[in-house]
Amino acid sequence: MAAGRGEFFRSVLEGLHRQPIQPAPGRPPPVRGRGKPGPGGGQAGGRGKKRRPKAARSPVSGDGYSCPERRREKKKADFPEIKTPPSKDNLVERLPSEILIKILSYLDASSLFCIGHVSKLFYQLANDDVMWHKMYMSEFGREMWKPKSVDDKAMKEEVEDRSAGHWKKMYFRTVAGQELNKWRRELREISPYTGLPRQTEWVLRNLNVTWELTVCNSWGQESTLEPSRAYFFESSVIIRWSGGIFISYHHISNIQLHGVRKETPNTPKVRKPDWRSLILKLDMKTQPSRFISKDRLIKLMHLSPGVMIGIWRGQSNVAFIMVSLHFHKLVEKSLLGSPVCPYPEPVDRPLADNLDPEFGLHGYTLHFVLHNTGTEIMSGHFRKLFCRTVQIQHGLVELRVIDRTNLSQHRSLSGNVKLPWKSQMLEGSVENCCIMTLTLLDEFQKPFWCVSSAICITKARRQLSFDYGGEHFLMEYRDADGKVRMKLVWLTEEKQFFLISLTVYISVTKVNKHFSTEY
Template identity: 25%
Template sequence: MINNAYLTKMASRHREHLSGYLGAHKAGKPNNSSLSKSKATTSTEQGTVQSQSKDVPVLFTSSARSRATYLSAKTRPVVKITGKATINHLPDELLLKIFSYLDAGHLLLAARVCKRWLPVAKDNLLWERIVARYCGPSTSASNQTLQSGQNTSAVSSKNLFIKSVSSSRNKKALRFLKKINPFTGLSRDTDKALKSAGVYFQLTLIDQYQNEHVLNSKDVFYHQMAATTRWYDLEVPKIKHIKKIQVHSINPLFFNNKGTAIYNSPYQRSLLLSHDLDWNKVLKRITDFDNLHLLFLPNGFVLCLERCKMLLNWLCLFQGDGELAFVSMGLHCNQLVQRCLLGSSDIPYDIGTHKVIPDDIDSSYGLHDYQCTVEIRTSRNSIWSQQFNCLSCKKENIGSGFAVFPLIRKDYHCDHVILQKKLQFPWKTDAFRGIVENVAWIDVTVLDERGEPFWCISSLSRVGEQCLQKNFDFDYSSEDVYTLSFMDERGKLEAQMSKTDDDNFFMTILNLKLSLDRINAWFGTTYK
């Protein structure tokens, strides 16, 4: 604690210095008393003063010693003030007194104002009282013991408080994950967990000069297996200048009495996605529609580019007036709460390494007893969903590096399903809105024989059209066949459809294909 006699002495010195300063300015002369005192300092103090700015007082020392130690020193260099005094000329003791009236949230915001306030706002004298108030005196006492025994930095009390409030927030959210949805095999209340933690999402666009353009999500829609978030009303640079895209979850630290996150509260960030944009490769992955261009990126990430009427090819789009219209992203619910709350701003949450359990008795180990749940939907509403149990792959169905699991078979009419709603993707910008036909979200969850998630996806996919020479053998016959598919390094989902008389899609084939490399790595097998 600060010596009271020393504080009285320091206050007297400040009054004397301020009185001389004001008197000198009234008379139009420099402050001789302060100059004489400055000349009387020791050689060590003179070196310290010269190393600091003449207009800024000496700051507290770094984490090597605490600010309380600095304040208890017998001598303090006096800085000459030239011109008009500002708040930056206040001694650290007065700033410390002013900051003592702030709560934790405003203190964190004050630390971000400038470098002058940062070390003062981190002072242990401020945060020890906050820790004792919110975390209890025992926690504060244990922190003091830790400081005296291990010589920790002056920001340890602040870190202890943030750790305490974030841990309380996380425990409250993780309680919602105990109940499992039998239809999907995932946590049933993922949406409630994220809403209780006040989580929302932030898009960061990094341009060629490493400038960050940060945008908060406009809305989030939750479904059985995934969530969809989107950004529009974008004020960002030209699309050709964007070199990297990042998505973070924003996790507030402070909540009101009703448990709702306080608006504009200090928060933590957790990295969910980071994607570098190489435009030489991106140009090949753009899908053209009537009034916009869609760019499909990995991990369910979709960019929409406004179409320029005067441009005739893709290359001109990025050299001309191409603008980013909106951004949409699908987030699968598998460990989504953990990924949002337990990651860092630079490194995504590590979901852990799967433990391989070998089996030398079962000759078809890793090829049977899968469960697959598929949902086709828009951003807001479900179009069709179905669960497929006890899936098995015969060894003769292994080929081209995949194990094939038929979900809907062409020759079994009882398997065929009619999609009662149109496949479409509604979009919205700050000024316009519309619908892209024959584009829909696909959510897939594949569980292995132990009920562990083996493959989880949430991605936007386009319906393609192909022409066949002969008709399908079912009631709604047509020469045109439509395909809906998705593929990544873990597997493929392939569907074939036709259209009914009222233009609804009629699904006749649906195949799940899992990568043999992933099966071998997951189960310790050697299938080829």
């Protein structure tokens, strides 16, 4: 059957390329096809007669006359009307629409989708609903029984009863739904330690998901950067861009982060277009960055949430960009959004336990990690966190995780608090800076507040505890949903930090919106 198709296409192209036969001297030029002479025929080239096009003339053997053939009017074909005039040099576009659609019907869905971007003609042909209906039924449904008298024209009328492009949308929606259900099954197993799916990293790697950074300057020019390295942890991932040429930091107008699923090397025959899902978009004018820390080569700027930009000291050139992403709904954000709109998380509001309104919020769980691109500095899992209604002040719900007065809860930070970085040529580390990944679970053990962002250590203005004699420091994070406050002491003999207090504050507005309450 494949050989028959190839022979058919080859004969069509040979007919288009075939040169017309040169006429003998003194005889009219021959035309293709045969036809009977119509009424009103006369001598070719006679005066007073309106000449027909050459394609409509037919020679009569034996004399010097030819009778023009009246072209039969064909019935309107049941194919989309093509308004684009065919090019004289493009032999394919000179074919009738029904033949082109017949040729395109042998393509698979990905090839048909790609060929629709070639020209306006192929865009209209590749969106034929009859063709997509047959493709949909052949892959996802059984052909419905029809009487033998029902022909393609009747099926065309049936399909056109729906909106234009219906079956094309149904095809891709079904394909996406089948694949969505497949990897969602892998995300059903929840870790009791983090409250997140266990297989998030495995799914991201298996689906070949990557992240592209688009930097736009003040003149509207955009440059898309491929990631240089991704660092995976149990509840977050850090992506670094250090290759290529960055524009000046002061000329950056906005930054966009897209999740992209790349085509696997196992299927190089058909190159499908990469779908880009917008994860975040930061405007440098409305969301200005703030200085975090520096070393002898760079200074580090931070944009909420989770974007870090390293700038060469004494210059305005960008050395690298790093983004820290929390695992909560990261697969959905990287795949199910659109190129211009992020993935909208479904709203699932649980019922609040108001049996004892004076008791307030209770049953919270916190998974807390301090780490950098290579090592884990501190990790903790804290259960049964609560807040009484009298503790709700200044629009914040206070959850005391590590109490300063309870010495048994204090813990040390392993290793130095620093953030390693690497550019295209050089590398280093910013001292007293790291990544904080926080996962707060509500009383139903569902993720309630998830953060993964850079945080730095600053020296406290006064002594925070009289139980320790070393220098005291603070680590603070704040956004619209809440804030985190940590108190640390530097132990000179051990040469390490000791965490003596950890408090999480949640916005009352976020709590009321999540539980539909009125605290």
